[in-house]
Amino acid sequence: MFDTKKVEIEWGGQTLTLETGRVARQADGAVLATLGETVVLCAVTAARKVKEGQDFFPLTVHYQEKYASAGRIPGGFFKRERGATEKETLTSRLIDRPIRPLFPDGFYNEINVIAQVMSYDGENEPDILAMVAASAALTLSGVPFMGPIGAARVGYVDGEYVLNPTDEQVAAGDLDLVAAATHDAVMMVESEAKELSEEVMLGAVMFAHRESRKVIDAIIKLAEQAAKEPWDLPAQSDTAAMKDKLKKLVGKDITAAYKLTDKSERSNALNEARAKAKDAFADASPQDQMVAGKLVKKLEAEIVRGAILKDGRRIDGRSTTQIRPIEAVAGFLPRTHGSALFTRGETQSICTTTLGTKDSEQMIDGLTGLHYQHFMLHYNFPPYSVGEVGRFGAPGRREIGHGKLAWRALHPVLPTKDEFPYTIRVTSDITESNGSSSMATVCGGSLSLMDAGVPLKRPVSGIAMGLILEGKKFAVLSDILGDEDHLGDMDFKVAGTSEGVTSLQMDIKIAGITEEIMKQALAQAHDGRAHILGEMAKALDHSRTELSAHAPRIESLQIDKSKIREVIGTGGKVIREIVAETGAKVDIDDEGLIKISSSDPAQIEAAKNWILGIVEEPEVGKIYTGKVVNLVDFGAFVNFMGGKDGLVHVSEIRNERVEKVSDALSEGQEVKVKVLEVDQRGKVRLSMRVVDQETGAELEDTRPPREDRGPRGDRGPRRDGGDRDRGPRRDGGDRGPRRGGGGGRDRGPRRESNDRDDGPAPEFAPAFLSRDDD
Incomplete structure (x- = not known):
């Protein structure tokens, strides 16, 4: 019934299996990818027609984690998968970034890539498997995809690179790097590192590339068995005459515009040139008008790229290695726990740091269960930052991705929770943008953390590098502008301290770059980061020793686990009373670690003394x-x-x-x-x-001691006991049974001393x- 095709390879000590033909057979391409007991299904569908007037490539990637894959039911009120989580959004971007450049110019058919985690073994991360499955499904689908790509995760433990490390190996090591590549060149890198050298980082990328080739070979073997016929693409019309006409019409205007160093002036001049070109084709068909608009953009790219390669002159007049002017201000806002204003050229960020207690931690419900995150970084990009009118509200995929990049850059230099028991939230509000706002977030975030008194290991700076590549000629650009990003071939971002790299992200818009280019980009980025750190140090070069007066103070107290119940009390009665009476917040974990927090030290002291009174034993003589x-x-x-x-x-x-x-x-x-x-x-x-x-x-x-009275004399037998002869009753009659004995008369139970009711006792x-x- 099923015409199943399968390929298996040994990869990183596990068996990687790629299978097609059994599941999702109505999709254009569908692959079940298995590594260990983690299984990801990826299905690709493509529209056969292009919508009229469409002039962009509508590629959409959706990655979804099924809770059932890990034997879990979603937490919360709604017991089904809902909107994408942060991890799902980031993984969707991870798949999208390396495959998007591998579609031909002018291909505008809508494509859907949907990857779903069907089984998760808790050891093999599904994100890498989803990238592999997406590449394989696209290769089988017949769409004009210039792949396949491979992907790999790399760790660095005890000086050795580790392929697809476990969570434990990542935590114990110094690197978590994900790379995607074609057979010939690297397409995408995403990483977090613990201050590693540029040489180690480059080695990790090359190691990932070598391992990715094994996956690419497996996909090719599967495609040889099961790939569909490639699509017939419409022949591209000859646009040489139209391009020549536009160059004569607006070429000089575009060249003059890109000599203006001010972004607003340059943007206005370019808009006038574009409007002039549009008017020249006002009577042409809608298709020709769309083609003319595309050719104007190509003309802009040629002019900018040619000037850089020929003369080394950039849009704003800088050399290829020059950094824009920097101004940094620490303590920019009066009531925040920590703040900074970081400006580099026409890119600016206001960063704030807020300190909180344990109950402010971010709860994350994922395949591995509930866990909590005590460091958060949120990046906001309002439309006014680029002088535009647009949507303002919940963050989009780009904002989530940029925030996570800055998070990875700062996370390695943060103190441990034992060293600094606060929940930390950094917020970056981009107020101006002309290139590399994520790296401005890294710089401003580092300053605001130090301003808040967070004891960072070292300050962190970040820089965005660009690339212009024409044949064998290339130029690496430091601190790129927005236009250099759009018109260039690479977005290469490096963040780190004076001791090494903490994060590296790379996206390529062409078919990949060589090791030589990456090596030069890393070296140039090293010099740029050092310059930026020097400018930041003029504002603040170390963490403040005192917290803000508005920040909560936290004091930790370790008690014996056997005393936890006494501190909490029945139904939480005692701990609620402590909080209500002292005004301090009290958190206690299962190991007996108590954290007392308040902005008033007196409240902390009162709560601490109360708790010590419960758990400590009184000392004689104290x-x-x-x-x-x-x-x-x-x-x-x-x-x-x-x-x-x-x-x-x-x-x-x-x-x-x-x-x-x-x-x-x-x-x-x-x-x-x-x-x-x-x-x-x-x-x-x-x-x-x-x-x-x-x-x-x-x-x-001064009171005299009591006299010792010595032993008491013999009082003789007790009145009611033993051998004492009390003689006959005066009336000589029978007294009947004793009060405590049996017999005819029932006087009730004997009044023993422990049955007496003498009223309430102390x-x-x-x-x-x-x-x-x-």
Whole structure:
């Protein structure tokens, strides 16, 4: 029934299987990719017709993680997969970026790529498998895809590169890098590193490329068995005459426009040239008008690229290695916990850092279950930042991707939670943009973190590199403008400290770049990052030693796990009372680690003392401050250490005799007491008379010791016991059965001492009192 085709290879110690022909047979191309017990299904469909007037390539990639693949039901109210999570969005971009440049110019048919995780083994990450499955499905579909591509994840553990590392290996190592490549060149890189050198990073990219070739060979073998016939593309019309006409009409105008260094002036001049070209083709067919618009853009690219390759002159007049002017301001906003304004040329970001407690952590519900993230970075790109009118609201895929890039750049230099027990949120609001706003976010974010007092290992800077490649001639551009990004062949972003690289991202718009070009780009980026770090240091070169007055303070306290229940109380009664009374927030984990937070140090101290009073044992001879909670005839009960009660006997209130306890003390009164004794049952005996109630200092005990009365004499037999002869009853009659015995007369149960009802007893009886005290 099924015409199934399958290819298997050994890859990174696992078996990689690519299968087609059994599932999703109505799609143009469908592949089941399996690695270990992780399975991803990718299906590709393509529209046979182009919508009228369409002048762009509508490629859409959707990656979805099915909770059932890991044996889970989604958390929350809705028990089905809903909108894309951050990870799904990022993985969709990861697939899109390397395949989009591999479609021919002028191909405008809509294509859908849908990758779904069907099984997840908890060891083999599905994102790499989804990239491989998408490449294979496109190769089989017959659409004009100039692939296939391969993909690989690389770790760096103990000085060795590791292919497709597990989560544990990534955490223990120094690198998490994903690369995609054709057989000849690298197309895309995404990474996070712990301050590695440029040589190590380049080695990781080349290692990923070599391993990707094995996957490419497997896809080609599958295509030889199951690929559909390639599409017939319409012949491209000869546009040479139209292009020559446009060059004569607006060529000089475009050249003059790109000599203007101000973005607004340059944009206005280009718009006038485009309008002039549009008017020249006002009477042409809609198709010719669309072609003319495309040719104008090609003409712009040729003029800009030619000037750079020929003269080394860029749009704004800089050399290929020159960085735009930088201005950095730390502490830009008065009420935030940390803030910075970072401006580089016409790109600007306001970054703020906010510190919170554990309950502010980001809860993430994924295939591996619930986990929490204590560092967040959110990037916002409002339309006014580029002088346009547009949608303003929830972040799109681009904003999520740029924010994650900056997150990866800063994450390696953050302190651990044990070192700095705060939840950290960095927000980057782009207020101007003309190239590399994500790298401005890295620089501004680093400054705002240091301004907030977050102890970073070192400051981090970032730079975006560009590329102009024509045949064998190329130029690498440092700190690219927006137009150089659009008209160039590469977007290569590098972030790091003075010690090494923390993040590297690369996107190529051509069929890939060589190792030689990457090596030069990394070296040029190193010099650029060093220059930017120097400019940032003029504003702030280290983390502030004090937190903002508006930031919460957090103090950690470790208690024995056996005491957790006492601190929380029945139904949380005790911990709620602590929070309500002190005003501090209290968090406690299963290991007994307590975090107390408040912007008021006095509240933290009060909550800390209360908790210590619950978990600590009173120390004999130590003086404490307490509060009278109950008065009784024989003394007063005093609460001290937050959760302990002790008795101050009437004889221990003052050195002189106290006739009535209420004459000396009142409920709610604060007193200073010394612990005299803790008996075997944990009952505490306290004294006030040996403590100065004003200063809390211990006083000398001037009361003479009690006399030893010696042993008591023999009182003889007890009245109701033993051999004592009490003689006959006076009336000589039978007394009947004893009260405690059986017989005819039932007097009820014997009134044993433990059955007597003498009214309510004190909270505990002072067992240590002598007869003289009764």
